[in-house]
Amino acid sequence: MRKFKTEEVLEDAGLKKTVIRIKMLDFISASKTAVSQPDLEKIFGKIADRVTIYRILSAFEEKGIVHKIIDLHGTSRFALCNDKHCKEHDHHDEHIHFNCTECGNVTCLDNVHVPVIKLPKNYKAATFNMSVLGVCNDCTVK
Ligand SMILES: [Zn+2]
Ligand SMILES: [Zn+2]
Known part of the structure; x- marks a missing residue:
């Protein structure tokens, strides 16, 4: 970074x-x-x-x-926002958000590969929002 x-x-x-x-x-x-x-x-x-x-x-x-x-x-x-630009899929700053159910923190997972979502014909995505629920590293290690 x-x-x-x-x-x-x-x-x-x-x-x-x-x-x-x-x-x-x-x-x-x-x-x-x-x-x-x-x-x-x-x-x-x-x-x-x-x-x-x-x-x-x-x-x-x-x-x-x-x-x-x-x-x-x-x-x-x-x-x-980091200005990482995905050349392969031509988009900006799309990444998974991890929501920890223990501490409530939200973490941007910039280095986790986001699968390309295939939309039906004539559907155009404007924004992309992918979150994962679970227990974060800090809470797992505790
Ligand atoms: Zn946590
Ligand atoms: Zn983020």
Whole structure:
């Protein structure tokens, strides 16, 4: 994976490099699992209000910096999009999301091969969402 440079990513996306944006993006990129807005509010609540955090997440999503995953409880979680491009099948960032039923964490499984889904004639897929339910590595090892 290429090294993630927060400030460059914001610059490329045309977003102002505010302290809160940098901190939030640093946090999301450092996290092994997808983070929810309440997670971010716990950490950044002192320097930004809910609306600000929500707006920043929306902007990140809109610019393709993060993607949204709905977890088992219907909570939106956000994870970094990596810009891996599948040449063979010509798509971006399609990967399996693993939902752990023990700790509730959602992990992007970037290195698991996603099977190509064959749709019936005249069906065109716009988005792709594949999740696996189970027990994650951290919870299995415990
Ligand atoms: Zn777990
Ligand atoms: Zn993901």
